[in-house]
């Protein structure tokens with residue numbers, strides 16, 4: 001045990017051995033913080049999290065007094081089949097439709113090798129910034145075919161000991177949607193995926209399209225994650241139509257609505273009624289600040305921006321709401337670093353959370369998405385969970401969210417997968 005230099009000791013932890021981290025501050029599942037020891041087994045699972053544990057049987061023991069341990073960050077909504085394609089898929093119109101068209105053009109020619117290269121690069125970046133699980137929507141349609149979902153299924157399986165990847169079969173409609181094609185292919189796509197998704201507002205027949213998605217989910221026993229109402233036009237929304245199907249197909253607790261920008265445009269009474277329905281049916285929400293603050297039309301009157309949903313109100317009403325990256329450097333969103341703390345900060349600021357709600361933003365990148373992704377017993381700093389966590393030099397959750405760590409050690413399944421340090425800051429402090 002090297003008390004003076006925990007960071008060097010953390011870095012030297014050999015993979016595949018049991019170890020203990022003692023004296024740190026641990027963020028527990030209910031968001032509280034506890035001065036606790038952590039024991040990790042050789043199988044990469046947490047053995048115990050409690051103060052003053054007997055660590056004598058551990059292969060290594062590192063004193064991390066003064067450091068904060070957070071469960072790994074979760075990104076509940078990405079698009080790994082199109083990440084990093086921005087340079088050759090421009091979207092000069094700056095609209096959602098323009099982004100879809102730009103991607104469709106790329107998807108017609110994109111080969112598995114290209115998709116694989118870009119996806120693994122982004123996964124690596126996310127992991128290095130402390131993200132230990134990602135849910136990714138993957139287009140399956142006449143342009144993209146099955147290239148994306150097959151390639152990402154391979155990445156998911158190959159990387160499972162380093163990062164948990166969940167795939168959503170994103171059955172994207174196109175103008176003149178071919179329902180025969182959808183009917184013939186949806187089961188095959190869902191078999192490769194972990195959840196069923198789509199974007200009903202784009203469909204020419206949203207009720208029929210929603211029925212097909214929910215039926216496929218029930219048949220496969222998989223959850224639903226919809227891109228829902230990515231617009232601020234209060235005159236049209238499909239929230240009730242989707243909630244009706246949650247009831248009819250008995251998908252309570254197994255459905256997520258991503259985006260739901262339109263909630264911000266609805267009169268308050270309508271918003272409250274729908275949010276209450278979501279709460280009663282245990283439907284979760286994913287907000288996507290980068291996406292929702294970006295695309296719009298050139299003419300605001302004709303095409304308002306996508307817009308952020310009512311983040312603070314949904315949270316305060318008790319709806320489970322996670323925040324996520326959405327697209328990373330593609331025609332839908334030109335930016336993105338895979339840093340969930342950055343996303344948490346944008347959510348806090350743009351979503352009108354208060355300064356005393358920094359921990360709510362942390363919840364939105366940890367326990368809230370864990371619930372929506374169904375990670376259950378496998379997630380969190382508790383006995384039996386997969387040992388996915390980040391050891392940082394922050395003093396508490398508030399400082400972690402407000403400014404982030406200068407030093408971070410990312411553990412996935414009990415193995416150190418990345419360490420980062422803002423050396424310049426540290427050097428200045430040491431001088």
Ligand SMILES: O=c1cc[nH]c(=O)[nH]1
Pocket residue numbers: 079082100172199227327332
């Ligand atoms: O249709 C959509 C919407 C958002 N992001 C996508 O990649 N596709």
